[in-house]
Amino acid sequence: MYGADVEQIAIQLNEDPQKLADFEARIARGEKIEPGDWMPAEYRRQLIRMISQHAHSEVVGMLPEGAWITKAPSLRRKLILLAKVQDEAGHGQYLYHAAETLGATREEMLDALLEGKAKYSSIFNYHTTTWADNGAIGWLVDGAAILNQTMLARCSYGPYSRAMVRICMEENFHRKQGQEMIILYSQGTPTQRAMVQDAITRWWWPTLMMFGPHDADSPNSGVLIRWGIKTRTNDELRQDFINQLVPDLQACGIVLPDPDLHYDEATGNWRTGAIDWDEFWAVLKGNGPANAERMAARRQAHADGYWVREAAAAYAVKNQNQ
Amino acid sequence: MERARQYALSGYLIALADDELILGHRDSEWTGHAPILEEDIAFANLALDEIGHAKLWYELGADLLGQDKTTYPDRLVYFREPAQFRNMQLVELPKGDWAFSTLRQYLFDAFEALRLEALSQSSYTPLAEIAARIRTEELYHLRHSQAWVPRLGLGTEESHARMQAALDALWPYAQGLAAPLPGEQDLHAAGIVPSSAALFERWSGEVSQFLVEAGLQVELRSPLADMHRSSHSEHLPALIHDLQSVARLDPEAIW
Numbered sequence A: 001m002y003g004a005d006v007e008q009i010a011i012q013l014n015e016d017p018q019k020l021a022d023f024e025a026r027i028a029r030g031e032k033i034e035p036g037d038w039m040p041a042e043y044r045r046q047l048i049r050m051i052s053q054h055a056h057s058e059v060v061g062m063l064p065e066g067a068w069i070t071k072a073p074s075l076r077r078k079l080i081l082l083a084k085v086q087d088e089a090g091h092g093q094y095l096y097h098a099a100e101t102l103g104a105t106r107e108e109m110l111d112a113l114l115e116g117k118a119k120y121s122s123i124f125n126y127h128t129t130t131w132a133d134n135g136a137i138g139w140l141v142d143g144a145a146i147l148n149q150t151m152l153a154r155c156s157y158g159p160y161s162r163a164m165v166r167i168c169m170e171e172n173f174h175r176k177q178g179q180e181m182i183i184l185y186s187q188g189t190p191t192q193r194a195m196v197q198d199a200i201t202r203w204w205w206p207t208l209m210m211f212g213p214h215d216a217d218s219p220n221s222g223v224l225i226r227w228g229i230k231t232r233t234n235d236e237l238r239q240d241f242i243n244q245l246v247p248d249l250q251a252c253g254i255v256l257p258d259p260d261l262h263y264d265e266a267t268g269n270w271r272t273g274a275i276d277w278d279e280f281w282a283v284l285k286g287n288g289p290a291n292a293e294r295m296a297a298r299r300q301a302h303a304d305g306y307w308v309r310e311a312a313a314a315y316a317v318k319n320q321n322q
Numbered sequence B: 001m002e003r004a005r006q007y008a009l010s011g012y013l014i015a016l017a018d019d020e021l022i023l024g025h026r027d028s029e030w031t032g033h034a035p036i037l038e039e040d041i042a043f044a045n046l047a048l049d050e051i052g053h054a055k056l057w058y059e060l061g062a063d064l065l066g067q068d069k070t071t072y073p074d075r076l077v078y079f080r081e082p083a084q085f086r087n088m089q090l091v092e093l094p095k096g097d098w099a100f101s102t103l104r105q106y107l108f109d110a111f112e113a114l115r116l117e118a119l120s121q122s123s124y125t126p127l128a129e130i131a132a133r134i135r136t137e138e139l140y141h142l143r144h145s146q147a148w149v150p151r152l153g154l155g156t157e158e159s160h161a162r163m164q165a166a167l168d169a170l171w172p173y174a175q176g177l178a179a180p181l182p183g184e185q186d187l188h189a190a191g192i193v194p195s196s197a198a199l200f201e202r203w204s205g206e207v208s209q210f211l212v213e214a215g216l217q218v219e220l221r222s223p224l225a226d227m228h229r230s231s232h233s234e235h236l237p238a239l240i241h242d243l244q245s246v247a248r249l250d251p252e253a254i255w
Helices: A006-013 A017-028 A041-060 A062-066 A075-100 A106-114 A132-152 A158-186 A190-209 A221-226 A234-251 A277-287 A291-304 A306-321 B003-028 B037-064 B072-079 B098-119 B125-153 B157-178 B184-189 B196-213 B235-244
Strands: A262-264 A269-271
Touching (some): A006 A017, A041 A106, A041 A221, A062 A075, A062 A291, A075 A158, A158 A190, A190 A277, A234 A269, B003 B098, B037 B072, B072 B235, B098 B196, B125 B196
Antiparallel strands (some): A262 A269
């Protein structure tokens, strides 16, 4: 459908062909689409879906690392981790605002998350079982997120693009602290080296899955690329990540959990073995190791905070009336 | 400064740092669990500042003891036993509900504002400089925690009841603010630190009035029998165990 010409698409989406053609021409010229501008309903729908998923990922993403703030093994690490998790809350906030510019409300988006209708990144449904997992999340998970977000910083929707520029700058700091931790521990004591190897072994495959299904199995990719929301495919981004990370992790003496991993001289790419997509879909459908806990924690915080939000609203009304 | 006084001042500063560290620890427990996203950000920020301030005081304490300021603060945090911590009990109590945490923060911030104002006039310049620096951040904390007190005290019936319950639970512990810090008497006589009892008088008046305006009843209740900073509740050992759990997995490692 989305390789088709604009008139056919206008018919299928029930949009005005001229407006749609003008819209696509703007994107082709590299212009940003802004909140008040005309846009196809499907563009709006896809953006709300993506931006709110992204916001939810930041908010749920606070939990796996947040659990280690009180245990961070030095004051320096503690301050770094606190700042990092605080940044994630901040990113969630920008992104909810970006989605609000499209007409979604934060309440609707949060309800969709709490009712299990909205998705968030499947990576946060894995447990953080040792301190070194925070390093692995920084270097691998945030590193993978940066590749995706650097692409989104060029996306056609202005508010999302600008939020991504700012978020990427902070995410780079997150990645660096994780990389620094993993490199240091990989040269550290036997306890630290074992901890790092174990963390990378557990996080490697789930991180590769973060880029999403293979292009052939990615239902939304076509329209997202046509309208400049995505400019690169899942597989392209995943390959960049693998090429970046494999040599660096191997230089640390870390063994990646993939016997089929090899360098392909012809293309200059590192090739991995097959990704276990059954695991990916299972986690996405709610059956990952920590899905239930993550959602329970969010629902608990929301329920525990009900009286606080109610009081703040009541107080604001009383103050207005005075 | 003579040796004995340096030693006394380091003990005072470490106690001050312990308060900040432990309160920051409790604040950080809200990260990811606050009632609204903006408060996840705010409480993580409070925790960052409190722990950052603890670090500054530990470093000055280390300096006074002739210790390495880059490594000694972590030795103090990660390798003391719970009984060696000198924080007041008010800060070690579990975070409770949102009313408990915000009210504790307010009671502590209001006292700290007074203490920092006095410390920024200290005759010991390195101390005065750090106090002045911390004070600017603490004023934001006070503004934030102060905003929550009337909001919850006067918001709804439920929020009022929760605030009153929090105040009733916290008030006896807050009396511990009047207790002198280690070495305080001599340091106060030398113009280096203020008298906690004198600050407490001012605090008590200001805070009581503010709480009453927020619809809360301040009852004169007897303070805890033992307000000395070497005495702790059962909550501290559990907190310290959590705090030190990774560092002690491998005490020789650089984390």
